[in-house]
Amino acid sequence: xxxxxxxxxxxxxxxxxxxxxxxxxxxxxxxxxxxxxxxxxxxxxxxxxxxxxxxxxxxxxxxxxxxxxxxxxxxxxxxxxxxxxxxxxxxxxxxxxxxxxxxxxxxxxxxxxxxxxxxxxxxxxxxxxxxxxxxxxxxxxxxxxxxxxxxxxxxxxxxxxxxxxxxxxxxxxxxxxxxxxxxxxxxxxxxxxxxxxxxxxxxxxxxxxxxxxxxxxxxxxx
Numbered sequence: 001x002x003x004x005x006x007x008x009x010x011x012x013x014x015x016x017x018x019x020x021x022x023x024x025x026x027x028x029x030x031x032x033x034x035x036x037x038x039x040x041x042x043x044x045x046x047x048x049x050x051x052x053x054x055x056x057x058x059x060x061x062x063x064x065x066x067x068x069x070x071x072x073x074x075x076x077x078x079x080x081x082x083x084x085x086x087x088x089x090x091x092x093x094x095x096x097x098x099x100x101x102x103x104x105x106x107x108x109x110x111x112x113x114x115x116x117x118x119x120x121x122x123x124x125x126x127x128x129x130x131x132x133x134x135x136x137x138x139x140x141x142x143x144x145x146x147x148x149x150x151x152x153x154x155x156x157x158x159x160x161x162x163x164x165x166x167x168x169x170x171x172x173x174x175x176x177x178x179x180x181x182x183x184x185x186x187x188x189x190x191x192x193x194x195x196x197x198x199x200x201x202x203x204x205x206x207x208x209x210x211x212x213x214x215x216x217x218x219x220x221x222x
Contacts, residue, residue, distance in 0.1 A: 016166040017159060021196050022206045026107065026138045027161045032057055041105040041132065043067070043113045047157030047167065062100050067116055067153070069096050074118035074175065089124035097128060104134045108207065110141030111156040114182065115174040122177070122185035130189040139190070139207030144176040149201030151176070179203075 032038050038057045042050065045065045054061055073096060077083055084092075094101075108129070117125055133139075144151070153172035159165040183192065191210025195203050 018164040018166060018198070018204075020162050020164055020204060022140060022194055022204055023158070023162050023164070025194065025206055026140050027053075028138075032106075035106060038107065039103050039105045039134070040107045040109070041100055041103075042109045042157075044109060044111050044157050045155055045167075047165065049160065049165065050158040053158055053160060060103065062103065062105070064097065064099055066096060067113070070113065070116045071153075074116060074121055077120055078118045083120040086124050086127070089121055090128050093121075093124055093128045100129075100132050103132060105132055106134050106137055108133060108137055108139035109158075110139060110207075112142050112154055112174070114141060114177065115144055115151075118175055119177060119181060119185075122182065123187075126186045126190050130187075133189075133209075135209055137207075137209060141205055141207065143179070143182065143203045143205060144174070145179070145197055145201055145203035149176070 036058065038054070038059045040054060040059060040061045042061065042063045043066060044050075044063065046063050051061070073092065077089070083089075114122070114125075142156075151172060151174045152169040153174065154169040155167045157165050157167060186192070186207075188210040191208055192205045193208045193210070194206040196205075197203050
């Protein structure tokens with residue numbers, strides 16, 4: 001297992017926990033066992049239980065804690081009189097996310113990253129990320145779904161195969177995107193296939209390559 005640079009120390013506070021119905025689908029042991037090496041891209045922080053979970057496989061783990069950089073970059077994009085071209089934004093993102101280059105990832109954990117991105121940047125982000133994903137990848141993340149959902153900057157990680165740990169959080173103005181806007185920006189290569197609506201107004205989602213026939217399902221989790 002290989003971790004990349006830019007990691008931060010774990011929060012000393014005890015984490016809260018969220019039970020997930022989607023993680024068992026994403027962490028399907030039978031599918032993972034078929035892979036010689038499981039390549040994982042995690043937009044979170046190095047978290048002990050996550051490392052232990054993936055250590056049971058032949059695994060290459062890229063932990064890319066880019067939330068601060070993406071938030072600053074998104075704020076800069078929003079402050080410009082005219083947004084740059086998609087190509088220019090992709091070039092800027094290539095620098096911010098340089099550590100994920102050179103691999104094809106089977107698992108993608110976005111966590112709250114899409115809520116860190118200005119609406120102008122979503123397509124560019126999608127174009128950059130899809131370059132490094134394996135055709136049969138599976139992804140996971142959260143979106144603000146209901147108006148009025150609390151806006152908090154959270155640090156998330158895996159506790160086990162069906163539990164997300166919320167390690168710390170603080171109030172922060174994030175970007176709440178319309179589901180249609182997200183779907184159009186992500187395109188077919190990053191298709192939200194399953195969704196579970198949590199009681200706090202966030203939509204937990206599973207992402208797949210939509211160029212393969214899929215059927216979207218949704219459920220509600222208290």
